[in-house]
Amino acid sequence: MPAPAFLLPSHPLDPRRVDPQFAWEARLLRDLGGEHHLVDHDALLAGDAHPAVRGVPAGRGPFWYRGWMLPSHRYAEFAAALAERGGQLLTSPPGYASAHELPGWYEVFEGATPQSVWLPAAGTEPFGGARLAAAVARLGGRGPAIVKDYVKSRKHEWDEACFIPELADLPAVERVVARFVELQAEHLAGGVVLRRFEEFTRVGWETRAAPSGDGPDGASGGGPGADRDTDRSAARGAARHAGDGRRRAVEARVWWLDGEPVLVGPHPDLPGCPAAPDLSVVRPLVRALGCRFVTTDLAERADGSGWRVVEVGDGQVSELPRGIDPSGLLIALLAA
Ligand SMILES: Nc1ncnc2c1ncn2[C@@H]1O[C@H](COP(=O)(O)OP(=O)(O)O)[C@@H](O)[C@H]1O
Numbered sequence: 026m027p028a029p030a031f032l033l034p035s036h037p038l039d040p041r042r043v044d045p046q047f048a049w050e051a052r053l054l055r056d057l058g059g060e061h062h063l064v065d066h067d068a069l070l071a072g073d074a075h076p077a078v079r080g081v082p083a084g085r086g087p088f089w090y091r092g093w094m095l096p097s098h099r100y101a102e103f104a105a106a107l108a109e110r111g112g113q114l115l116t117s118p119p120g121y122a123s124a125h126e127l128p129g130w131y132e133v134f135e136g137a138t139p140q141s142v143w144l145p146a147a148g149t150e151p152f153g154g155a156r157l158a159a160a161v162a163r164l165g166g167r168g169p170a171i172v173k174d175y176v177k178s179r180k181h182e183w184d185e186a187c188f189i190p191e192l193a194d195l196p197a198v199e200r201v202v203a204r205f206v207e208l209q210a211e212h213l214a215g216g217v218v219l220r221r222f223e224e225f226t227r228v229g230w231e232t233r234a235a236p237s238g239d240g241p242d243g244a245s246g247g248g249p250g251a252d253r254d255t256d257r258s259a260a261r262g263a264a265r266h267a268g269d270g271r272r273r274a275v276e277a278r279v280w281w282l283d284g285e286p287v288l289v290g291p292h293p294d295l296p297g298c299p300a301a302p303d304l305s306v307v308r309p310l311v312r313a314l315g316c317r318f319v320t321t322d323l324a325e326r327a328d329g330s331g332w333r334v335v336e337v338g339d340g341q342v343s344e345l346p347r348g349i350d351p352s353g354l355l356i357a358l359l360a361a
């Protein structure tokens with residue numbers, strides 16, 4: 026089988042150029058002797074998969090996609106359009122969905138990730154009332170929690186649309202969930218997820234994170250250690266977190282290929298904060314998930330009692346943090 030080629034998103038205004046966000050990956054791939062072709066992400070999102078893959082040579086593949094997130098059903102259309110041209114994505118549509126959406130990976134990671142419940146979107150049925158109360162009860166009915174959809178949170182609107190200080194306060198739960206749903210609007214992926222809040226080691230990230238759009242070497246921020254918070258009290262931590270959503274958990278993003286961790290780096294939101302996670306619990310779980318190329322975001326419990334899986338992602342659509350060298354990852358993908 027030939028070495029996999031990469032499919033990268035084209036520039037929104039110039040289909041012959043790579044999207045600026047992925048230009049450095051394209052350059053690196055070229056330097057490593059890899060091949061890439063461009064796909065039109067806007068067309069994929071709009072449901073126009075055939076024109077989106079027009080620039081991909083027929084009969085070529087297999088392919089890794091590296092690009093912006095796609096809803097699972099759009100990824101399936103993408104795979105089908107490539108298949109019609111004799112091309113194959115190395116991650117199947119069911120594999121993509123199971124790494125990309127929380128309900129797809131939760132069962133495998135249960136116990137190693139914060140306890141979670143979800144409510145699938147059902148037409149125009151609201152996420153409040155008895156349905157939400159039952160979900161809250163399934164989550165234990167009290168304590169702090171966070172809300173997100175099957176894929177993303179609105180962590181930047183922490184107080185308003187992410188953090189639930191107390192599940193027992195049902196009107197407040199309804200308010201945060203309703204605001205989350207309102208802000209996600211047509212981008213709501215799958216449904217609403219409620220997760221028990223856990224206390225992780227955190228840092229005041231506005232002083233550390235590089236603004237997005239920095240070049241590969243643009244990571245700012247100090248080293249680990251300073252300004253770290255290891256407060257052990259979940260209640261006190263939750264209260265402070267509610268008042269200061271810009272204090273972010275220090276996460277490590279681990280990139281797995283065929284069950285092996287091929288790259289361990291910081292989370293893209295905190296590129297200046299490297300972490301060295303213990304992978305012993307996570308490794309067999311990643312293998313059990315059975316997807317070839319995934320990421321896991323890991324955070325350390327504030328009391329130092331171990332590492333937790335904050336989220337799992339499909340490696341094709343996980344953001345690479347600036348300031349690290351992903352050559353080893355790309356070489357492994359080219360050899361997969
Ligand atoms: N269960 C939780 N307990 C504590 N903090 C959490 C929890 N879930 C998420 N967070 C915090 O919220 C952030 C965003 O949540 P995450 O699930 O990673 O969503 P996103 O896909 O938007 O990154 C995380 O980086 C972490 O800081």
Ligand SMILES: [Mg+2]
Nearest residue numbers: 178322335336
């Ligand atoms: Mg995250």
